[in-house]
Amino acid sequence: MSEKINLVDSSRASSELGDKNYRRLDYLDQLESESIHIFREVAGQFERPALLFSGGKDSIVLVHLALKAFRPGKFPFPLVHIDTGHNFQEALDFRDQFAQTIGEKLIVRNVADTIREKNLTEQKGKFASRNALQTFTLLDTIEEFKFDACIGGARRDEEKARAKERIFSVRDEFGQWDPKLQRPELWNTYNGRIDKGENVRVFPISNWTELDIWNYIRRNKIELPSIYFSHDREVLEYQGQLVATSEFIQLEEGDKVSIKKVRYRTVGDMTCTAAVESNASNIDDIIKEIIATKTSERGETRIDDRVSEAAMEDRKKGGYF
Amino acid sequence: MDILRFITAGSVDDGKSTLIGRLLYDSKSIMIDQLEAIEKQSKNREDGEIDLALLTDGLRAEREQGITIDVAYKYFTTPTRKFIIADAPGHTQYTRNMVTGASNSDLIIILVDARNGVSEQTRRHSIIASLLNIPHVVVAINKMDLVNNSQDVYNNIVIDYSAVATSLGLKDITYIPISAINGDNIVEKSASFPWYDGESLLHILENVAVANDINYVDARFPVQYVIRPQTDDLHDYRGYAGKVISGIYKKGDTICVQPSGLQSVISAIEIGGQQVEEAFAPQSVVLHLQHDIDISRGDVIVKTDNLPTVENELDVLLCWMGNKPLKAGNKYLLQINSRVVKAVVKEIEYKLDVNSLLQEPSPDQAQLNDIVKVKIKTATPIPYDSYKKLRVNGGAILIDETSNVTVGACMIQ
Numbered sequence: 001m002s003e004k005i006n007l008v009d010s011s012r013a014s015s016e017l018g019d020k021n022y023r024r025l026d027y028l029d030q031l032e033s034e035s036i037h038i039f040r041e042v043a044g045q046f047e048r049p050a051l052l053f054s055g056g057k058d059s060i061v062l063v064h065l066a067l068k069a070f071r072p073g074k075f076p077f078p079l080v081h082i083d084t085g086h087n088f089q090e091a092l093d094f095r096d097q098f099a100q101t102i103g104e105k106l107i108v109r110n111v112a113d114t115i116r117e118k119n120l121t122e123q124k125g126k127f128a129s130r131n132a133l134q135t136f137t138l139l140d141t142i143e144e145f146k147f148d149a150c151i152g153g154a155r156r157d158e159e160k161a162r163a164k165e166r167i168f169s170v171r172d173e174f175g176q177w178d179p180k181l182q183r184p185e186l187w188n189t190y191n192g193r194i195d196k197g198e199n200v201r202v203f204p205i206s207n208w209t210e211l212d213i214w215n216y217i218r219r220n221k222i223e224l225p226s227i228y229f230s231h232d233r234e235v236l237e238y239q240g241q242l243v244a245t246s247e248f249i250q251l252e253e254g255d256k257v258s259i260k261k262v263r264y265r266t267v268g269d270m271t272c273t274a275a276v277e278s279n280a281s282n283i284d285d286i287i288k289e290i291i292a293t294k295t296s297e298r299g300e301t302r303i304d305d306r307v308s309e310a311a312m313e314d315r316k317k318g319g320y321f
Numbered sequence: 322m323d324i325l326r327f328i329t330a331g332s333v334d335d336g337k338s339t340l341i342g343r344l345l346y347d348s349k350s351i352m353i354d355q356l357e358a359i360e361k362q363s364k365n366r367e368d369g370e371i372d373l374a375l376l377t378d379g380l381r382a383e384r385e386q387g388i389t390i391d392v393a394y395k396y397f398t399t400p401t402r403k404f405i406i407a408d409a410p411g412h413t414q415y416t417r418n419m420v421t422g423a424s425n426s427d428l429i430i431i432l433v434d435a436r437n438g439v440s441e442q443t444r445r446h447s448i449i450a451s452l453l454n455i456p457h458v459v460v461a462i463n464k465m466d467l468v469n470n471s472q473d474v475y476n477n478i479v480i481d482y483s484a485v486a487t488s489l490g491l492k493d494i495t496y497i498p499i500s501a502i503n504g505d506n507i508v509e510k511s512a513s514f515p516w517y518d519g520e521s522l523l524h525i526l527e528n529v530a531v532a533n534d535i536n537y538v539d540a541r542f543p544v545q546y547v548i549r550p551q552t553d554d555l556h557d558y559r560g561y562a563g564k565v566i567s568g569i570y571k572k573g574d575t576i577c578v579q580p581s582g583l584q585s586v587i588s589a590i591e592i593g594g595q596q597v598e599e600a601f602a603p604q605s606v607v608l609h610l611q612h613d614i615d616i617s618r619g620d621v622i623v624k625t626d627n628l629p630t631v632e633n634e635l636d637v638l639l640c641w642m643g644n645k646p647l648k649a650g651n652k653y654l655l656q657i658n659s660r661v662v663k664a665v666v667k668e669i670e671y672k673l674d675v676n677s678l679l680q681e682p683s684p685d686q687a688q689l690n691d692i693v694k695v696k697i698k699t700a701t702p703i704p705y706d707s708y709k710k711l712r713v714n715g716g717a718i719l720i721d722e723t724s725n726v727t728v729g730a731c732m733i734q
Binding site for chain 1: 402421718
């Protein structure tokens with residue numbers, strides 16, 4: 001990882017552009033400016049915000065936007081990771097190194113500790129996931145640090161329940177989202193007023209799509225964990241999806257396991273994130289593949305959304321991001 | 322490539338969701354798994370056809386009831402533009418949602434059912450477009466296939482609608498005959514309307530000139546946050562972080578802080594850590610001033626030769642969004658950009674009938690989804706511009722201090 005984080009856009013000193021386009025922002029500049037504005041609203045409106053950082057591409061982009069919003073000052077919030085214990089090692093290494101490089105505080109809380117302390121029951125089965133238990137640790141962490149705003153990297157193009165969530169999304173003391181009681185969000189005016197015990201989830205990249213994220217990563221030469229690029233990995237083929245073999249997945253007789261050239265399109269838990277077969281070893285190739293793909297990001301890679309038509313809506317109502 | 326934000330107004334009956342589904346589908350923005358999911362659901366329906374409307378209905382209750390409850394945002398991209406669609410329900414009781422979706426839109430597509438012509442609903446949507454000052458209007462006359470693609474039907478609707486548009490002062494109106502269900506005139510120009518000499522809907526959306534909507538004259542910079550690292554090497558660093566919502570700021574410009582009136586000169590401008598000579602709307606930047614003057618969040622940095630109005634008595638067109646009624650004398654918080662002040666609604670002058678534009682004078686109260694003209698007094702003067710002149714500095718929200726809920730959208734006159 002490079003020592004210095006590249007704060008400066010590779011693009012657009014205004015003189016470079018022809019006269020006609022002078023003073024016109026392209027779509028990535030517009031999205032960036034909107035996200036920075038949202039970050040600064042969080043800083044201005046809340047006393048104890050936090051940025052949820054997983055080491056995945058969306059949260060990495062979030063941190064880069066925060067650098068643009070607050071440097072040369074420090075972030076007015078720590079980075080927080082709720083570690084399920086089922087994460088990819090590459091993402092965890094990246095997370096630690098990145099936090100160190102930018103010199104910001106990283107708080108990690110482990111789902112395993114919550115399971116032990118609160119006697120929670122783990123899921124059983126082939127792909128036993130801690131996705132649902134994660135919410136317990138998140139809510140405990142919010143309580144521990146009295147966070148009043150949690151910034152997350154969810155995007156509205158990911159999923160149709162997310163398409164309806166506000167940029168400032170108020171959650172009650174159980175972290176629950178009530179889609180029918182959302183505050184109207186007008187112009188670029190964000191109402192972050194809450195009562196004690198409530199908190200707000202803030203989504204600065206709500207209006208970005210998967211492709212926007214990748215184009216921004218390319219333009220700003222943002223570094224990513226290696227698992228986003230093509231590599232050899234032992235995978236289990238299960239109902240058309242490729243799941244990395246690991247200690248967290250129970251193999252059974254008859255399982256089809258092989259080594260394939262894969263990359264990850266999203267990075268979540270090893271138990272619920274599928275890989276895609278790919279030879280794309282650089283950003284340009286990845287962008288070409290994404291433009292050509294016929295399957296949505298979550299549809300291709302998330303085992304957890306397949307459970308029911310309203311899986312995400314239900315999880316959000318229960319306090320999930 | 323730039324961004325166009327637009328809202329579609331109409332109900333399921335007008336084919337609104339079909340139109341959006343069509344735009345997403347024909348621009349290849351719907352993925353196979355999403356299509357399979359709605360195919361699966363469509364099978365439960367009697368007609369068995371793929372229901373593109375299911376793409377936009379995100380919540381379980383919406384799917385179950387076949388209605389849209391809330392504003393949903395959808396995205397698609399063509400080689401020339403990124404599009405953000407605010408999909409808001411068109412029924413009377415959801416004026417609140419339409420106003421919300423319209424507040425950020427550069428363009429509105431008003432769907433008219435060719436069989437019904439200009440209806441009460443068409444008028445209502447047009448009135449909201451006019452109140453919210455949406456710069457561009459596309460009147461899409463849908464279901465043309467059900468009127469034999471008749472040019473006469475189309476022409477009569479255009480004549481009727483022109484009268485509505487004139488009475489509301491709507492600008493930049495484009496008319497287009499379409500059939501959303503058949504995809505006629507959506508992405509490609511259709512042969513079904515040989516008498517139509519315009520372009521397809523997507524072509525219109527790709528080419529409408531939104532860059533001209535940005536105001537580069539009236540410079541307004543609401544301060545969101547003050548960056549003060551207070552480290553040894555950056556001991557004296559004090560940067561005012563915010564977004565240029567309109568106008569242009571240059572190094573060396575003489576500025577004035579509102580509402581205090583204090584003056585200084587811009588000594589430096591930073592964008593993402595890089596020093597630049599000028600900043601323009603809608604860039605998020607950091608401004609540095611020559612003098613150490615008192616500035617905090619909510620103040621607006623403007624130029625001395627172009628001042629906003631600074632007043633504490635406001636004439637406001639208000640869309641009421643609260644479940645509890647508004648009565649004269651009620652107190653709220655008023656938030657305009659990053660500034661929050663206490664406010665009282667002194668008087669409800671009239672209620673606007675959004676179907677007829679008639680004014681009902683001095684109503685006792687305003688209910689959810691009502692649009693009323695009110696007088697608001699704020700505890701301290703606020704810097705603003707009239708909404709008609711400068712949308713970005715003339716829109717404000719009212720917040721109920723006891724519930725923290727956003728209860729009103731103010732268009733300051």
